Amino acid sequence: MSTTISTVALGDDIAALPRARPAPPARRRPPLKLAALWPRVRGWLLAWPVPLAVLALWQLAASYQWIPAQILPAPLTVAATFVDLFNTGELQSNTLISLQRVLFGFLTGAVLGLALGVAMGLSPLVKDYLYPTFKAFAQVPSLGWLPLLMMVVGIDEALKIILIAKSTFVPITLNTYKGLQGVPSSYIEVAKVYGFNRWQMLRRVVLPAAFPPIWNGVRYGLTHSWLALVGVELLASSEGLGFLIVYGRQLYQLDVVLAAVVVVGAVGYALDKILALIEARLLRWRRDAF
Template sequence: MTISQTLTAPARTGATRGRASVAGLLTPARTAALKTTLWGLSFPLGLLALWWISSDAGWLPAQILPAPLVIWESFAELLQDGSLWVHTWASLERVAVGFALGALFGLIFGAASGLSPTFRAYFYPPVQAVARVNVLAWMPLLALFLGIDEELKYVIIAWSTAIPIILGTARGIENVSPSLLELGAAFNFRTRDRLRLIVLPASLPSIFTGLREGLANAWQTLVLVELFASFEGLGYLMVWGRQLFQLELVIVSMIIIGVIGLLLNIVLRWIEGLGQHWKTEVGDER
């Protein structure tokens, strides 16, 4: 081996190892996820570019749609004076309390409806009837009993959260495969083991679907209840900006609401993945 070959051999080995490490990171599943993410970002980025060009060209009056730079300056100002943190924290606290109450009630009621035919026959039809009526239609009646303070907001958010969780939990338990139940009977599973090893794993996808829908309902309902007799929160910030004809405040609030809602959905999907650890990345059971 010549001197030049000796010197270039380590470099070639390092390049080969680098390509192998990159190939190991870019697995087919991760490549598909990256493509999906890029495609998902292409539309909002295209809208942002069109918005920026339209504002610079003067195609849209500032009273109708402020420029992106104005939105950014308003966001920085709210962040600097601390008001954005106050409003965001107030909204998150309301969602946390309302979602926790609604999820707890929804899981218990849904599990009872799915496991007990008698309970389902008596109590499940009224829930389906109530689910057909928008929760906001009950707000004037609830305000007579609860007032217009935080309790009303908690109850409305919990109500909108519980409905999809009840439906998803009851549907998931009811649709457990009979063959799996027969398998548990063949192994002489006790009730506790049957629920833990068969019913719960089989119904988890439907339960988490209900939880995601409940969380989405909670976040959407939050904005609406904050429009009603509220003095803090992202929904209130939107109303305040509209009353002052400062649309940048409205748009900043909308962006924060959308980003937080997306992050909450991502966190819940991550928890769902942890709860269904027996599944692989492509969704096949091990």
């Protein structure tokens, strides 16, 4: 009898113990559906017909000599010249010099543009003093300052850095100012309800809301700086991709010119894509919120 009671009591005690919860199943990533991938694949496919058609027309024009080879060399000739320039290291050295100039000029213009854009966007007094002068300054193209700057600083590296910085400065300043001015007033009102001070409102409300247009300004600034670099190297430089284009033209080596032009376009495209990838990563919280 006692054995039965103890067994029953032991069973009740075991039943009273908390049961271990089964481990939740591991989350699996949903499989990629073809329907979701099709828009991306379709866009990639639609991007190829036009450049392939241009390349085919170029090859036909060179093969049938519709245009003299001295003016329009064949694509294979340009490719062979590209390989030769790469093997000799001339292409890499000139590309590196151009990238260094863009880096220094872009960083200088970006720092100044962000500072001025934030100052005008947050202070009506600064905006009233400086915005009209900035607009007048922005209307003059970068190369329009070239003759004056050549007389002041010469044709050394300072000239190129200043012109690249100016090309970066204008779009970053303008987009930063517009981004801060475009922050919805409802965001400010909610922040005041939560009792945010000025620094908290700036750090947690104003700057995050204005970040997308500010980053667009950074992308435009990098694009403009690259274009300004090529322009100034075409006019006043003894190194860089722009100089390589001028050098090929002076020697009437159009294959060298076209090879350098292809590199200019490829590097500019790559720089913009890198900033686009960084933007997609930084703004990932916007997609996760919806």
